[in-house]
Amino acid sequence: MTPQKRIYTKDDLLADMAAVEPFDEKERADIRATIEFLRRDSNPFDRTNFAGHITGSGFLLSPDRQSVLLTHHAALDKWLQFGGHADGEADIRNVALRETEEESGKTDIKLFTPGIFDVDVHEIPENPNKGEPRHLHYDIRYLLLARSLDFKVSHESKALQWVPLRELSAISFSGSLNRMAIKTTP
Known part of the structure:
Protein backbone atom coordinates (compact mmCIF):
# COMPACT_ATOMS: atom_id res chain seq x y z
CA MET A 1 0.00 0.00 0.00
CA THR A 2 1.42 3.39 -1.04
CA PRO A 3 1.29 6.02 1.70
CA GLN A 4 -0.73 9.10 0.81
CA LYS A 5 1.07 12.39 0.59
CA ARG A 6 0.09 14.67 3.45
CA ILE A 7 -1.70 17.81 2.31
CA TYR A 8 -0.18 21.04 3.63
CA THR A 9 -2.92 23.23 5.14
CA LYS A 10 -3.50 26.78 6.33
CA ASP A 11 -2.95 25.52 9.90
CA ASP A 12 0.45 24.13 8.86
CA LEU A 13 1.37 27.51 7.41
CA LEU A 14 0.25 29.24 10.61
CA ALA A 15 2.50 26.90 12.61
CA ASP A 16 5.43 27.67 10.29
CA MET A 17 4.73 31.40 10.58
CA ALA A 18 4.80 31.20 14.39
CA ALA A 19 8.37 29.86 14.17
CA VAL A 20 9.76 32.78 12.11
CA GLU A 21 12.27 34.95 13.95
CA PRO A 22 11.85 38.54 12.73
CA PHE A 23 14.96 40.41 11.59
CA ASP A 24 13.63 43.89 12.40
CA GLU A 25 10.50 45.72 13.55
CA LYS A 26 9.10 45.95 10.00
CA GLU A 27 9.30 42.20 9.57
CA ARG A 28 7.89 41.65 13.08
CA ALA A 29 4.84 43.75 12.16
CA ASP A 30 4.49 41.95 8.81
CA ILE A 31 4.63 38.52 10.45
CA ARG A 32 1.95 39.58 12.92
CA ALA A 33 -0.23 41.03 10.12
CA THR A 34 0.15 37.88 7.99
CA ILE A 35 -0.79 35.61 10.88
CA GLU A 36 -3.84 37.77 11.65
CA PHE A 37 -4.83 37.76 7.96
CA LEU A 38 -4.51 33.96 7.75
CA ARG A 39 -6.62 33.53 10.89
CA ARG A 40 -9.46 35.86 9.88
CA ASP A 41 -9.74 35.36 6.11
CA SER A 42 -11.56 32.33 4.74
CA ASN A 43 -9.92 32.58 1.31
CA PRO A 44 -6.35 33.89 1.78
CA PHE A 45 -4.79 31.97 -1.13
CA ASP A 46 -7.06 33.30 -3.92
CA ARG A 47 -5.65 36.07 -6.13
CA THR A 48 -9.16 37.48 -6.63
CA ASN A 49 -9.44 38.19 -2.89
CA PHE A 50 -8.73 41.92 -2.92
CA ALA A 51 -8.82 42.20 0.85
CA GLY A 52 -5.34 40.79 0.16
CA HIS A 53 -3.82 37.41 -0.56
CA ILE A 54 -0.86 35.22 0.30
CA THR A 55 1.96 35.04 -2.24
CA GLY A 56 5.14 32.97 -2.29
CA SER A 57 8.62 34.12 -3.29
CA GLY A 58 12.07 32.66 -3.71
CA PHE A 59 15.32 34.48 -2.94
CA LEU A 60 17.58 32.49 -5.27
CA LEU A 61 21.27 32.32 -4.37
CA SER A 62 24.06 31.44 -6.79
CA PRO A 63 25.95 28.18 -6.23
CA ASP A 64 28.71 30.06 -4.36
CA ARG A 65 26.06 31.93 -2.29
CA GLN A 66 27.57 35.30 -3.18
CA SER A 67 24.88 36.55 -5.60
CA VAL A 68 21.12 36.53 -6.01
CA LEU A 69 19.24 36.12 -9.29
CA LEU A 70 16.75 38.95 -9.72
CA THR A 71 14.03 39.64 -12.24
CA HIS A 72 13.34 43.06 -13.71
CA HIS A 73 9.58 42.61 -13.41
CA ALA A 74 7.81 43.64 -16.62
CA ALA A 75 4.57 44.88 -15.04
CA LEU A 76 6.04 46.58 -11.95
CA ASP A 77 9.24 47.82 -13.67
CA LYS A 78 11.36 46.98 -10.62
CA TRP A 79 14.14 44.55 -9.76
CA LEU A 80 12.62 41.89 -7.51
CA GLN A 81 13.00 38.33 -6.28
CA PHE A 82 10.92 35.68 -8.06
CA GLY A 83 7.43 35.02 -6.79
CA GLY A 84 3.75 34.92 -7.44
CA HIS A 85 0.24 33.95 -6.54
CA ALA A 86 -0.70 30.83 -4.61
CA ASP A 87 -3.76 30.20 -6.81
CA GLY A 88 -5.50 28.31 -4.02
CA GLU A 89 -2.45 26.35 -2.81
CA ALA A 90 -1.65 26.51 0.91
CA ASP A 91 1.85 25.03 0.50
CA ILE A 92 3.58 28.34 -0.11
CA ARG A 93 7.00 26.66 -0.19
CA ASN A 94 5.83 24.86 -3.35
CA VAL A 95 4.49 28.15 -4.72
CA ALA A 96 7.88 29.81 -4.21
CA LEU A 97 9.71 26.94 -5.91
CA ARG A 98 7.23 26.79 -8.82
CA GLU A 99 7.26 30.53 -9.44
CA THR A 100 11.06 30.71 -9.26
CA GLU A 101 11.40 27.86 -11.77
CA GLU A 102 8.80 29.37 -14.13
CA GLU A 103 10.26 32.88 -14.03
CA SER A 104 13.95 31.91 -14.20
CA GLY A 105 13.75 28.92 -16.54
CA LYS A 106 15.88 27.03 -14.01
CA THR A 107 15.14 23.45 -12.99
CA ASP A 108 18.15 22.96 -10.72
CA ILE A 109 16.78 24.80 -7.70
CA LYS A 110 16.53 23.48 -4.16
CA PRO A 125 -0.98 49.28 -7.14
CA GLU A 126 -4.28 49.32 -8.96
CA ASN A 127 -4.15 47.68 -12.40
CA PRO A 128 -7.09 48.88 -14.52
CA ASN A 129 -5.99 46.65 -17.45
CA LYS A 130 -6.61 43.58 -15.29
CA GLY A 131 -9.55 45.07 -13.39
CA GLU A 132 -7.61 44.82 -10.12
CA PRO A 133 -7.96 47.37 -7.34
CA ARG A 134 -5.05 48.30 -5.10
CA HIS A 135 -4.51 45.42 -2.65
CA LEU A 136 -2.00 43.80 -0.30
CA HIS A 137 0.34 40.91 -0.91
CA TYR A 138 1.23 38.95 2.21
CA ASP A 139 4.47 37.60 0.77
CA ILE A 140 6.11 34.56 2.35
CA ARG A 141 9.67 34.01 1.13
CA TYR A 142 12.01 31.04 1.04
CA LEU A 143 15.78 30.92 0.63
CA LEU A 144 16.68 28.89 -2.45
CA LEU A 145 19.94 27.70 -3.96
CA ALA A 146 20.75 27.26 -7.65
CA ARG A 147 23.15 24.57 -8.79
CA SER A 148 24.22 26.51 -11.91
CA LEU A 149 24.31 30.09 -13.23
CA ASP A 150 22.27 29.60 -16.41
CA PHE A 151 18.80 31.11 -16.70
CA LYS A 152 16.11 31.94 -19.23
CA VAL A 153 14.11 35.19 -19.30
CA SER A 154 10.35 34.60 -19.22
CA HIS A 155 7.58 36.83 -20.57
CA GLU A 156 7.06 38.19 -17.04
CA SER A 157 10.50 39.81 -17.01
CA LYS A 158 12.34 42.51 -18.89
CA ALA A 159 15.64 40.94 -17.83
CA LEU A 160 17.28 38.65 -15.28
CA GLN A 161 20.60 39.33 -13.61
CA TRP A 162 22.88 37.76 -11.03
CA VAL A 163 23.60 40.56 -8.54
CA PRO A 164 26.33 40.25 -5.90
CA LEU A 165 24.64 40.43 -2.49
CA ARG A 166 26.99 43.20 -1.35
CA GLU A 167 25.98 45.34 -4.36
CA LEU A 168 22.22 44.81 -4.20
CA SER A 169 21.42 48.15 -2.55
CA ALA A 170 22.89 49.93 -5.62
CA ILE A 171 20.07 48.67 -7.88
CA SER A 172 17.23 48.16 -5.39
CA PHE A 173 15.44 50.62 -3.18
CA SER A 174 13.32 47.80 -1.76
CA GLY A 175 13.84 47.61 1.98
CA SER A 176 12.72 43.99 2.12
CA LEU A 177 14.98 42.91 -0.76
CA ASN A 178 17.95 44.56 0.94
CA ARG A 179 16.90 42.99 4.25
CA MET A 180 17.04 39.53 2.65
CA ALA A 181 20.52 40.30 1.30
CA ILE A 182 21.69 41.34 4.78
CA LYS A 183 20.21 38.16 6.27
CA THR A 184 22.13 36.12 3.70
CA THR A 185 25.50 37.89 3.79
CA PRO A 186 27.97 36.49 6.32
Whole structure:
Protein backbone atom coordinates (compact mmCIF):
# COMPACT_ATOMS: atom_id res chain seq x y z
CA MET A 1 0.00 0.00 0.00
CA THR A 2 1.42 3.39 -1.04
CA PRO A 3 1.29 6.02 1.70
CA GLN A 4 -0.73 9.10 0.81
CA LYS A 5 1.07 12.39 0.59
CA ARG A 6 0.09 14.67 3.45
CA ILE A 7 -1.70 17.81 2.31
CA TYR A 8 -0.18 21.04 3.63
CA THR A 9 -2.92 23.23 5.14
CA LYS A 10 -3.50 26.78 6.33
CA ASP A 11 -2.95 25.52 9.90
CA ASP A 12 0.45 24.13 8.86
CA LEU A 13 1.37 27.51 7.41
CA LEU A 14 0.25 29.24 10.61
CA ALA A 15 2.50 26.90 12.61
CA ASP A 16 5.43 27.67 10.29
CA MET A 17 4.73 31.40 10.58
CA ALA A 18 4.80 31.20 14.39
CA ALA A 19 8.37 29.86 14.17
CA VAL A 20 9.76 32.78 12.11
CA GLU A 21 12.27 34.95 13.95
CA PRO A 22 11.85 38.54 12.73
CA PHE A 23 14.96 40.41 11.59
CA ASP A 24 13.63 43.89 12.40
CA GLU A 25 10.50 45.72 13.55
CA LYS A 26 9.10 45.95 10.00
CA GLU A 27 9.30 42.20 9.57
CA ARG A 28 7.89 41.65 13.08
CA ALA A 29 4.84 43.75 12.16
CA ASP A 30 4.49 41.95 8.81
CA ILE A 31 4.63 38.52 10.45
CA ARG A 32 1.95 39.58 12.92
CA ALA A 33 -0.23 41.03 10.12
CA THR A 34 0.15 37.88 7.99
CA ILE A 35 -0.79 35.61 10.88
CA GLU A 36 -3.84 37.77 11.65
CA PHE A 37 -4.83 37.76 7.96
CA LEU A 38 -4.51 33.96 7.75
CA ARG A 39 -6.62 33.53 10.89
CA ARG A 40 -9.46 35.86 9.88
CA ASP A 41 -9.74 35.36 6.11
CA SER A 42 -11.56 32.33 4.74
CA ASN A 43 -9.92 32.58 1.31
CA PRO A 44 -6.35 33.89 1.78
CA PHE A 45 -4.79 31.97 -1.13
CA ASP A 46 -7.06 33.30 -3.92
CA ARG A 47 -5.65 36.07 -6.13
CA THR A 48 -9.16 37.48 -6.63
CA ASN A 49 -9.44 38.19 -2.89
CA PHE A 50 -8.73 41.92 -2.92
CA ALA A 51 -8.82 42.20 0.85
CA GLY A 52 -5.34 40.79 0.16
CA HIS A 53 -3.82 37.41 -0.56
CA ILE A 54 -0.86 35.22 0.30
CA THR A 55 1.96 35.04 -2.24
CA GLY A 56 5.14 32.97 -2.29
CA SER A 57 8.62 34.12 -3.29
CA GLY A 58 12.07 32.66 -3.71
CA PHE A 59 15.32 34.48 -2.94
CA LEU A 60 17.58 32.49 -5.27
CA LEU A 61 21.27 32.32 -4.37
CA SER A 62 24.06 31.44 -6.79
CA PRO A 63 25.95 28.18 -6.23
CA ASP A 64 28.71 30.06 -4.36
CA ARG A 65 26.06 31.93 -2.29
CA GLN A 66 27.57 35.30 -3.18
CA SER A 67 24.88 36.55 -5.60
CA VAL A 68 21.12 36.53 -6.01
CA LEU A 69 19.24 36.12 -9.29
CA LEU A 70 16.75 38.95 -9.72
CA THR A 71 14.03 39.64 -12.24
CA HIS A 72 13.34 43.06 -13.71
CA HIS A 73 9.58 42.61 -13.41
CA ALA A 74 7.81 43.64 -16.62
CA ALA A 75 4.57 44.88 -15.04
CA LEU A 76 6.04 46.58 -11.95
CA ASP A 77 9.24 47.82 -13.67
CA LYS A 78 11.36 46.98 -10.62
CA TRP A 79 14.14 44.55 -9.76
CA LEU A 80 12.62 41.89 -7.51
CA GLN A 81 13.00 38.33 -6.28
CA PHE A 82 10.92 35.68 -8.06
CA GLY A 83 7.43 35.02 -6.79
CA GLY A 84 3.75 34.92 -7.44
CA HIS A 85 0.24 33.95 -6.54
CA ALA A 86 -0.70 30.83 -4.61
CA ASP A 87 -3.76 30.20 -6.81
CA GLY A 88 -5.50 28.31 -4.02
CA GLU A 89 -2.45 26.35 -2.81
CA ALA A 90 -1.65 26.51 0.91
CA ASP A 91 1.85 25.03 0.50
CA ILE A 92 3.58 28.34 -0.11
CA ARG A 93 7.00 26.66 -0.19
CA ASN A 94 5.83 24.86 -3.35
CA VAL A 95 4.49 28.15 -4.72
CA ALA A 96 7.88 29.81 -4.21
CA LEU A 97 9.71 26.94 -5.91
CA ARG A 98 7.23 26.79 -8.82
CA GLU A 99 7.26 30.53 -9.44
CA THR A 100 11.06 30.71 -9.26
CA GLU A 101 11.40 27.86 -11.77
CA GLU A 102 8.80 29.37 -14.13
CA GLU A 103 10.26 32.88 -14.03
CA SER A 104 13.95 31.91 -14.20
CA GLY A 105 13.75 28.92 -16.54
CA LYS A 106 15.88 27.03 -14.01
CA THR A 107 15.14 23.45 -12.99
CA ASP A 108 18.15 22.96 -10.72
CA ILE A 109 16.78 24.80 -7.70
CA LYS A 110 16.53 23.48 -4.16
CA LEU A 111 15.53 24.83 -0.78
CA PHE A 112 18.59 26.18 1.00
CA THR A 113 16.80 26.25 4.36
CA PRO A 114 13.54 24.42 5.03
CA GLY A 115 11.70 27.13 6.95
CA ILE A 116 10.30 30.52 6.02
CA PHE A 117 13.16 32.92 5.30
CA ASP A 118 11.37 36.28 5.22
CA VAL A 119 7.89 37.80 5.42
CA ASP A 120 6.84 41.07 3.82
CA VAL A 121 3.48 42.77 3.43
CA HIS A 122 3.37 45.29 0.60
CA GLU A 123 0.82 47.13 -1.47
CA ILE A 124 0.24 46.30 -5.11
CA PRO A 125 -0.98 49.28 -7.14
CA GLU A 126 -4.28 49.32 -8.96
CA ASN A 127 -4.15 47.68 -12.40
CA PRO A 128 -7.09 48.88 -14.52
CA ASN A 129 -5.99 46.65 -17.45
CA LYS A 130 -6.61 43.58 -15.29
CA GLY A 131 -9.55 45.07 -13.39
CA GLU A 132 -7.61 44.82 -10.12
CA PRO A 133 -7.96 47.37 -7.34
CA ARG A 134 -5.05 48.30 -5.10
CA HIS A 135 -4.51 45.42 -2.65
CA LEU A 136 -2.00 43.80 -0.30
CA HIS A 137 0.34 40.91 -0.91
CA TYR A 138 1.23 38.95 2.21
CA ASP A 139 4.47 37.60 0.77
CA ILE A 140 6.11 34.56 2.35
CA ARG A 141 9.67 34.01 1.13
CA TYR A 142 12.01 31.04 1.04
CA LEU A 143 15.78 30.92 0.63
CA LEU A 144 16.68 28.89 -2.45
CA LEU A 145 19.94 27.70 -3.96
CA ALA A 146 20.75 27.26 -7.65
CA ARG A 147 23.15 24.57 -8.79
CA SER A 148 24.22 26.51 -11.91
CA LEU A 149 24.31 30.09 -13.23
CA ASP A 150 22.27 29.60 -16.41
CA PHE A 151 18.80 31.11 -16.70
CA LYS A 152 16.11 31.94 -19.23
CA VAL A 153 14.11 35.19 -19.30
CA SER A 154 10.35 34.60 -19.22
CA HIS A 155 7.58 36.83 -20.57
CA GLU A 156 7.06 38.19 -17.04
CA SER A 157 10.50 39.81 -17.01
CA LYS A 158 12.34 42.51 -18.89
CA ALA A 159 15.64 40.94 -17.83
CA LEU A 160 17.28 38.65 -15.28
CA GLN A 161 20.60 39.33 -13.61
CA TRP A 162 22.88 37.76 -11.03
CA VAL A 163 23.60 40.56 -8.54
CA PRO A 164 26.33 40.25 -5.90
CA LEU A 165 24.64 40.43 -2.49
CA ARG A 166 26.99 43.20 -1.35
CA GLU A 167 25.98 45.34 -4.36
CA LEU A 168 22.22 44.81 -4.20
CA SER A 169 21.42 48.15 -2.55
CA ALA A 170 22.89 49.93 -5.62
CA ILE A 171 20.07 48.67 -7.88
CA SER A 172 17.23 48.16 -5.39
CA PHE A 173 15.44 50.62 -3.18
CA SER A 174 13.32 47.80 -1.76
CA GLY A 175 13.84 47.61 1.98
CA SER A 176 12.72 43.99 2.12
CA LEU A 177 14.98 42.91 -0.76
CA ASN A 178 17.95 44.56 0.94
CA ARG A 179 16.90 42.99 4.25
CA MET A 180 17.04 39.53 2.65
CA ALA A 181 20.52 40.30 1.30
CA ILE A 182 21.69 41.34 4.78
CA LYS A 183 20.21 38.16 6.27
CA THR A 184 22.13 36.12 3.70
CA THR A 185 25.50 37.89 3.79
CA PRO A 186 27.97 36.49 6.32
